[in-house]
Amino acid sequence: MNDQIRISPIRVVNQDGEMLGVMETAEAMTLATEAGMDLVEVASEARPPVCRIMDYGKFKYEQKKKLTKNTKQHQTQLKEIRLRPKIGDHDIEFKMKKARDFLQHHDKVKLTVMFKGRENAHHDRGRDILNGIVSDLEDIAKLEKPPSMDGRMMTAILAPR
Template sequence: MQGVVRFYGLSTRQPEFYPFPRPEGSPAIALRNTSRDRERDQNRDQTRINDRIRVSPIRVIAADGEQLGVLPTEEAMSIAREAGLDLVIVAPGAKPPVCRIMDYGKYKYQQSKKQHKNQSHHTKTKEIRLRPKTGDHDIEFKVKQAIGFLKHKDKVQVCIQFKGREMAHVEEGHRVMAQVIELLAEVGKLESPPKQMGRRIMATVSPKAG
């Protein structure tokens, strides 16, 4: 027996048999419940923002960083609405909790972009070479170069190279190494301490987290 399926005024004839076995209980067409998926995505973000903020009073920071002091939550929300922004808890454990007025959508986008950039970066090890008698000007140049590597999230291997009679003054090499490590301390942390290997003193500095 042949049947006719009508869909928006069009008709197609189905064969008397289904050519392939259909899994038991499977629907002919699976539709995604987009509204339910959207609601689930929203619920994943547990950030206390706007109407989700149930405590009062709160300490408020304006979008430009100005301290607005301790305010009732309703007043803070009114200020945020007038600016077309959101009120977001940034320090829930503080007494009172600290909230900031911001564009939360833009903030989330920037954080996601930053996280993606950090994850996609493959750490490399760069090397800077110095001599025991390297002058302060040249040391500053090499350190500036190393800071650039560290800010790019790469590691830096510091190498002090000895030549000829310079081996008679190993302490000069250690002095230069200590000076370089100290100058890099603001953006890097010592991963491998200085170690003498033949005519070289080697140390590795890795970028600080954040």
């Protein structure tokens, strides 16, 4: 790049991609500085070597941007929403809204109904809550694991469609 190019003469390509021909390295450097750009060697194995007039900083930035664009992928996470059997209707709607947000961001949602004390006698209430949420969210999610008991908790897992 620029002063590091020792070989002379070189074949020069301008910033628009037009071939300027074979010229001395010093002459090519003056053309590059007049254009406010860098002289970059692109094919060193060719005879004479091919150099291009370009904005090297912008070129490196675009290459880095392309590389990060290709490697950037969403890592699916498991988000948990906890409920109780005595939860109110408005609270369920609020929790469903949050679950919808998670699913739209391509995350899985684990719905958990926690039972304490005498609530353990009303597993049917917890199952009804989970089934209601699953049916309301079936337009955006599919049921990955149906409601089942895990100790004192009933869980269901939803995955985005």
